Amino acid sequence: MPDVTITVNGQRETRAVETRTLLVHFLREQLRLTGTHVGCDTSQCGACVVHLDGRSVKSCTILAVQADGAEVTTIEGIGTEEKLHPMQEAFRQHHGLQCGFCTPGMIMRAIDLVDRDPDADEKTVRHQLEGNFCRCTGYQNIVAAILAGAIAMRNQT
Amino acid sequence: MYQFEYHKPTSLAEALGLLAEDADAKLLAGGQTLIPTLRQRLVSPSALIDLAGVPELTGIGRSGELLSIGAMSRYAEIIESPMVRAIIPSLSRTVEVVGDPLVRNRGTIGGSLANNDPTADLTAAVLALDATVVTDRRSISADAFFVDLFETALEPGEILVRIEFPRPSRSAYIKFRNPASRYALVGVFVAEVAGRVRVAVTGAGPKVFRELMFEEALQRKFSPEAVKDLEVSASGLSSDLHASAEYRANLISVLARRAVSAALNEPSHGI
Ligand SMILES: Cc1cc2nc3c(=O)[nH]c(=O)nc-3n(C[C@H](O)[C@H](O)[C@H](O)COP(=O)(O)OP(=O)(O)OC[C@H]3O[C@@H](n4cnc5c(N)ncnc54)[C@H](O)[C@@H]3O)c2cc1C
Ligand code: FES
Ligand code: FES
Numbered sequence: 001m002p003d004v005t006i007t008v009n010g011q012r013e014t015r016a017v018e019t020r021t022l023l024v025h026f027l028r029e030q031l032r033l034t035g036t037h038v039g040c041d042t043s044q045c046g047a048c049v050v051h052l053d054g055r056s057v058k059s060c061t062i063l064a065v066q067a068d069g070a071e072v073t074t075i076e077g078i079g080t081e082e083k084l085h086p087m088q089e090a091f092r093q094h095h096g097l098q099c100g101f102c103t104p105g106m107i108m109r110a111i112d113l114v115d116r117d118p119d120a121d122e123k124t125v126r127h128q129l130e131g132n133f134c135r136c137t138g139y140q141n142i143v144a145a146i147l148a149g150a151i152a153m154r155n156q157t
Numbered sequence: 158m159y160q161f162e163y164h165k166p167t168s169l170a171e172a173l174g175l176l177a178e179d180a181d182a183k184l185l186a187g188g189q190t191l192i193p194t195l196r197q198r199l200v201s202p203s204a205l206i207d208l209a210g211v212p213e214l215t216g217i218g219r220s221g222e223l224l225s226i227g228a229m230s231r232y233a234e235i236i237e238s239p240m241v242r243a244i245i246p247s248l249s250r251t252v253e254v255v256g257d258p259l260v261r262n263r264g265t266i267g268g269s270l271a272n273n274d275p276t277a278d279l280t281a282a283v284l285a286l287d288a289t290v291v292t293d294r295r296s297i298s299a300d301a302f303f304v305d306l307f308e309t310a311l312e313p314g315e316i317l318v319r320i321e322f323p324r325p326s327r328s329a330y331i332k333f334r335n336p337a338s339r340y341a342l343v344g345v346f347v348a349e350v351a352g353r354v355r356v357a358v359t360g361a362g363p364k365v366f367r368e369l370m371f372e373e374a375l376q377r378k379f380s381p382e383a384v385k386d387l388e389v390s391a392s393g394l395s396s397d398l399h400a401s402a403e404y405r406a407n408l409i410s411v412l413a414r415r416a417v418s419a420a421l422n423e424p425s426h427g428i
Contacts, residue, residue: 041196049259058260061193062188066185066207113258130258131256
């Protein structure tokens, strides 16, 4: 089994993996970072979104070996329980979740979206969220949370 | 997923060598089609040859009058390229409606063309724009490249290197999305290249095709009215749970008209 070294949430992690191990399984099963979820087996739902070298990707649609040498950020890497990331705080404030299953993917996608387009309007946010499915909320409050989170992220810097 | 070996060559020559050695190996580009297919155990390659480290397949540039896009250019890179937007804005806009932003952060133009999904978007752009597919050994015209359902003119062991696009004088793509999958239920790309009008249709049949009746009418007069009364025959078009052949035939007419209007309204193409 090949060794891979991936910097996850700022920490270099070297592990032996099977070539067929998906990045999401590497994160969840080998590193025990279970915040990243698996919601489908067809690469459609976005529950598994992480940042790979600064871009949001579906971690269920990339092999761990493909991420060798890369930097990955997961939901565990963006804030602490005492001090949530402004986007997490916005989801809490605006009821951007019900069951919470889609939330880690939504938040990772939202942060990338706002990083690239800090002034995104509601229409853009909806378009840019097309790879993230939510079975509970109807998206209304997710979009509201992201628009509020964008303002909070801007004020933070 | 079945077991496979994994190689990450650092040159085109090395990638070709690995591919020649093992008839059951498969090339891996953005993985946005291949990895889901592996997960469903629909394919069982002996090895994956990851093209992400092959420099010959990257880069967006101009060569004379042509816009050249490396096979491993990811959709996001193409969207963000000021050069693509300046030379062929309709191409940037086509890439913007492929899948979702997460797919666009990984998927590549070469992977999409090599895969030749009957409902893909870039296939229509390449065919309408009369682009040329350049491989490790030859150049293939768009008209010859798309052979059949998921089948291209690529031979076993051949690697798609880049795509060369001539600059159209006007062009536009209109996609009617399948609301569930977001692939094209039907998409129509209209372009005028070197004085010739070309109309490519995706999503409607077993592979992307040109609608010659529309091309002739638009050649005489490039306006939505020119195609208003043309009826497309449903024979040979796909019929499935998403739409009947008749519905797709009608969509081709409607989208072609919209694409012509959009092409007329598009700000003139840059240098
Ligand atoms: C949720 C979802 C939605 C999508 N929606 C759309 C959509 O709306 N429109 C659309 O067009 N597509 C859509 N796609 C497909 C997407 O565009 C894929 O990225 C694309 O089909 C394949 O590109 P890839 O780089 O991911 O290739 P891969 O999956 O890595 O490879 C695909 C095939 O091409 C071969 N190949 C790759 N590169 C080369 C090369 N250089 N030379 C020779 N052969 C090569 C591989 O061996 C493989 O057989 C969607 C995908 C997903 C998961
Ligand atoms: S788990 Fe559904 S897209 Fe990754
Ligand atoms: S909150 Fe339940 S799936 Fe989104």
